[in-house]
Amino acid sequence: MSIKEQKALYVHIPFCKKKCDYCDFPSYSGKEGLMLEYTKALCNELKKYKDFVFKTIFIGGGTPTYLSYECILLLKEAFKELKIAENAEFTVEGNPGTFTIEKLKEFKNMGVNRISIGLQAFQNELLKDIGRIHSEEEFLESFKMAKEVGLNNINVDLMFGLPGQSMDQWKESLEKAVELGVTHISCYSLIVEEGTPFHRRAQKGLLDTPSEEIEREMYEYTKKFLEKVGYNQYEISNFAKEGMECRHNLVYWNLEDYIGCGSGAHSFIDGERIENTSNPEEYIELVKINGTGKVDSFENSEEDTIEEFMFMGLRKVEGINKVNFENRFKKDIYSIYGDVIKKHLKNKLIEDDGENIKLTPQGIQLSNMVMSDFMLEKA
Ligand code: SF4
Numbered sequence: 001m002s003i004k005e006q007k008a009l010y011v012h013i014p015f016c017k018k019k020c021d022y023c024d025f026p027s028y029s030g031k032e033g034l035m036l037e038y039t040k041a042l043c044n045e046l047k048k049y050k051d052f053v054f055k056t057i058f059i060g061g062g063t064p065t066y067l068s069y070e071c072i073l074l075l076k077e078a079f080k081e082l083k084i085a086e087n088a089e090f091t092v093e094g095n096p097g098t099f100t101i102e103k104l105k106e107f108k109n110m111g112v113n114r115i116s117i118g119l120q121a122f123q124n125e126l127l128k129d130i131g132r133i134h135s136e137e138e139f140l141e142s143f144k145m146a147k148e149v150g151l152n153n154i155n156v157d158l159m160f161g162l163p164g165q166s167m168d169q170w171k172e173s174l175e176k177a178v179e180l181g182v183t184h185i186s187c188y189s190l191i192v193e194e195g196t197p198f199h200r201r202a203q204k205g206l207l208d209t210p211s212e213e214i215e216r217e218m219y220e221y222t223k224k225f226l227e228k229v230g231y232n233q234y235e236i237s238n239f240a241k242e243g244m245e246c247r248h249n250l251v252y253w254n255l256e257d258y259i260g261c262g263s264g265a266h267s268f269i270d271g272e273r274i275e276n277t278s279n280p281e282e283y284i285e286l287v288k289i290n291g292t293g294k295v296d297s298f299e300n301s302e303e304d305t306i307e308e309f310m311f312m313g314l315r316k317v318e319g320i321n322k323v324n325f326e327n328r329f330k331k332d333i334y335s336i337y338g339d340v341i342k343k344h345l346k347n348k349l350i351e352d353d354g355e356n357i358k359l360t361p362q363g364i365q366l367s368n369m370v371m372s373d374f375m376l377e378k379a
Contacts, residue, residue, distance in 0.1 A: 006055035006085055007269075008251040011042065011075075012262030013061040014280050017098060021131035021201075024193035026264030026278040027062035038263075038280050039071040041287035043078035045261045048291055052259065053083045056248035057090045059112075065094030065103060072103055076110040084111055089247040091116055091155075096134035096142040104149045114246075115146050116155040116186075122173045126162055131197065143180060153244065155184035160218040162190050163198075163208045170218050171225070178229050183244040187222050188237050189215055216365060223361075236315050236364055253316050255309045263293055271300045302329070303376045306336065310374040314367070319351075319358025333357060340373045 015035060016027045059075075067075070084090065091114040092107050107115075117139065121127055124135045134142075146154055156177050160170050177185055190209060192198050201207040210218070223233055231239035235253060238246065251258050260267045264278035276293035277283050283293040300308070306329055313320035325333040334341065341357060344350035349363035349370050363370050 006053045007049075008056040008248055008256065008258040009049065009052075009054045009058070009082075010248075010258060010260040010262075010265055011046070011057070011059045011064075012260065012265040012276075013059060013064040013067060014038070014263050014278075015061070015066050016063045016095070017066055018131065018133050021129075021197040022190060022192070024196050025062070028280065031280060034280055034284065035068055035071055037284050039067065039074050041284045041293075042262050043074055044287050045292055046078045047081060049259055049261070050081050050083070053085055055085045055088050056251060057084065057088060057111075058248040059092045059107075060116075061093055063095045063098055063118075064092050065107075066098040067103075069100075069103055069106070072106045072110075076106055079110050089114055091246070091248060093118065094142070094146075095132075096139040098133075099142040099145050101145055101149060104145055104151065108149050108151060112151065114153040114155070115151045116157065116184075117142060117146070119156045119177070120159045121162060121165070121169070122176045123165075123169050126165055126169065129164060130159075130162055152183075154180075154182045155186060155246065156180075156182050157186045157188065159188050159190055160222070161210055161215040165210060167214065167218060167221070171221065174222060174225055178226070178231075184238070184240045184246060185226065185231060186238050187219075187226075189219065219365075233317050235317060236367060250316075253312045255305070255312050261293075265293070271305060273298055273300060301378065303378050305329075307374060307376055310337070311371050314357075314359055314371055314374075317358065319356040321356050323355070336376070337374060344370055344373070 012026070014027050015031060015038075016029050018029050019027070088111070090111045092112045093116045095118045119139050120130065120132060122136050122139075127135060143154070158173050158177060174185075174187075190198075192202050192207065192209075198207060222239075226239045227233065231241060233239050234245050235249070238249065240246070255268075257269050258267060259269065260274075260276060263276055263280045263283035265276045267274040274294055275296040277286060277295045286293045286295070309325070309328070310320065320333070322333050325331075341350060341352065344363065345352060348360055349366060351358055351360050359367060359370060
């Protein structure tokens with residue numbers, strides 16, 4: 001089986017010890033009573049995919065490291081039934097304050113070879129204010145545990161644009177992450193999502209986030225600093241040491257096929273989008289009846305796929321390869337997007353280097369606006 005035919009697998013664990021104040025992901029606190037039944041359902045859904053070969057696996061959430069030891073053992077048994085490519089990238093996400101050596105060892109025995117740790121900031125006052133359950137010290141302990149069990153391919157997630165966060169604090173967070181020698185750093189700017197405690201705070205005028213200008217400076221500093229100390233930016237928010245880019249996320253950005261299992265998970269297979277229920281209780285019931293948590297699906301039209309290919313591809317710093325576009329859609333990219341590309345070439349938001357079409361640094365700052373121009377008119 002060629003690498004192209006191998007798939008990516010996303011597995012969702014919807015449990016968190018406590019909901020962070022900015023989070024609108026399909027994750028829940030206070031539903032620990034469902035954990036065992038949920039994991040059993042998840043293991044059943046995974047069985048459906050035992051004929052595929054997986055080149056990347058990502059157990060995300062939620063907080064996968066919050067699963068009980070017993071649940072991790074069940075998951076380990078389920079993975080034994082799946083075909084995992086020899087050199088597969090297998091990531092688990094975790095949050096400090098939920099790690100134990102025993103749990104990490106079992107993830108490792110499952111095949112996990114990469115860990116992504118949600119840190120967000122190194123300053124305890126910021127961590128407390130955004131509703132994280134952990135301190136810097138607990139993060140360092142978790143980091144040590146990961147190393148101790150031999151999980152050396154480590155990503156940390158950091159956030160900028162947090163309320164009360166100064167430029168110096170942001171610089172300190174980046175420096176400390178680099179000092180630890182992590183292989184990958186994801187830097188996300190805070191987005192205040194509706195329905196979150198942060199949104200309510202913002203509406204009352206009590207969310208003291210840095211100005212847009214400071215946020216832009218933070219982002220520009222991030223790119224320069226991380227580049228200087230050996231982390232290549234390969235996507236709008238992601239930086240990696242040479243060869244350590246996250247292969248699973250590249251599947252999304254290259255709009256390749258992926259399978260999602262668990263509540264809130266999505267799949268994209270042969271042009272079909274499949275959505276699982278985001279409700280864990282409903283998920284358990286649906287898997288009992290149908291063997292899957294699917295609640296909706298639709299066939300992408302060619303226009304849908306072209307648009308998604310552009311939206312996802314432009315997130316990559318290398319942009320979209322024109323030959324890849326032509327091979328996939330049997331059309332020249334300029335025959336579809338000639339006007340839009342020329343418009344943004346002229347205002348220097350897009351660059352065509354002969355092989356690839358990509359956003360310029362200014363284009364990245366205005367990426368939402370530029371990308372919205374790539375929407376196609378549909379019949
Ligand atoms: S730990 Fe992650 S998934 Fe859970 S509430 Fe916080 S941000 Fe959301």
